[in-house]
Amino acid sequence: GAGVSQSPSNKVTEKGKDVELRCDPISGHTALYWYRQRLGQGLEFLIYFQGNSAPDKSGLPSDRFSAERTGESVSTLTIQRTQQEDSAVYLCASSLLSYNEQFFGPGTRLTVL
Amino acid sequence: AQSVTQLGSHVSVSEGALVLLRCNYSSSVPPYLFWYVQYPNQGLQLLLKYTTGATLVKGINGFEAEFKKSETSFHLTKPSAHMSDAAEYFCAVSERGGGFKTIFGAGTRLFVKA
Numbered sequence: 450g451a452g453v454s455q456s457p458s459n460k461v462t463e464k465g466k467d468v469e470l471r472c473d474p475i476s477g478h479t480a481l482y483w484y485r486q487r488l489g490q491g492l493e494f495l496i497y498f499q500g501n502s503a504p505d506k507s508g509l510p511s512d513r514f515s516a517e518r519t520g521e522s523v524s525t526l527t528i529q530r531t532q533q534e535d536s537a538v539y540l541c542a543s544s545l546l547s548y549n550e551q552f553f554g555p556g557t558r559l560t561v562l
Numbered sequence: 563a564q565s566v567t568q569l570g571s572h573v574s575v576s577e578g579a580l581v582l583l584r585c586n587y588s589s590s591v592p593p594y595l596f597w598y599v600q601y602p603n604q605g606l607q608l609l610l611k612y613t614t615g616a617t618l619v620k621g622i623n624g625f626e627a628e629f630k631k632s633e634t635s636f637h638l639t640k641p642s643a644h645m646s647d648a649a650e651y652f653c654a655v656s657e658r659g660g661g662f663k664t665i666f667g668a669g670t671r672l673f674v675k676a
Binding site (some may be wrong): 555 | 592598605606607608611650652656659663664665666667668669673
């Protein structure tokens, strides 16, 4: 079946612009995660959605970052007034239940000039 | 609260040598444990997982890991390293029960020397 998809695959933007990143999880997966991975570094947890519960936003680095999820389907991560330090690969993952193995999308590579 | 510690951000081994990547966790309840691998310029994929039952679990590409409750460890091993094993390895823990998120370790980059 279809895996996790993310769009766009690459995004180049100018400092100060807003960007929106999209994640389509595997159908039926109740949990959805966003991570940031800077070049050569590990996974930085950003936000976690589980079913209809309030999302865990504890990893969002600033109020310029926000995310939404429509039910148990698509999620969007929005970064407002982008800064150069936001440049990274943004990964989305979904899992059937919160504690199951995660399936990762290919990521969106964001470059802020 | 759960947490994961991976000892050593970089590990270098010779081809054919034993691979040992260390992972310790903390969890208030019996956890689910995972190892993920990220090959160069590729996405993350599951290497192996422990949920219940046998504490020694086998994964893809000859890797295995053993859950040791007394040591709160889940170290990853492979008897003989291949050049193709060079990658970033992430240990992760989830607490059993709905509503608990998965926490990843910082990762260990494995280098394999010819």
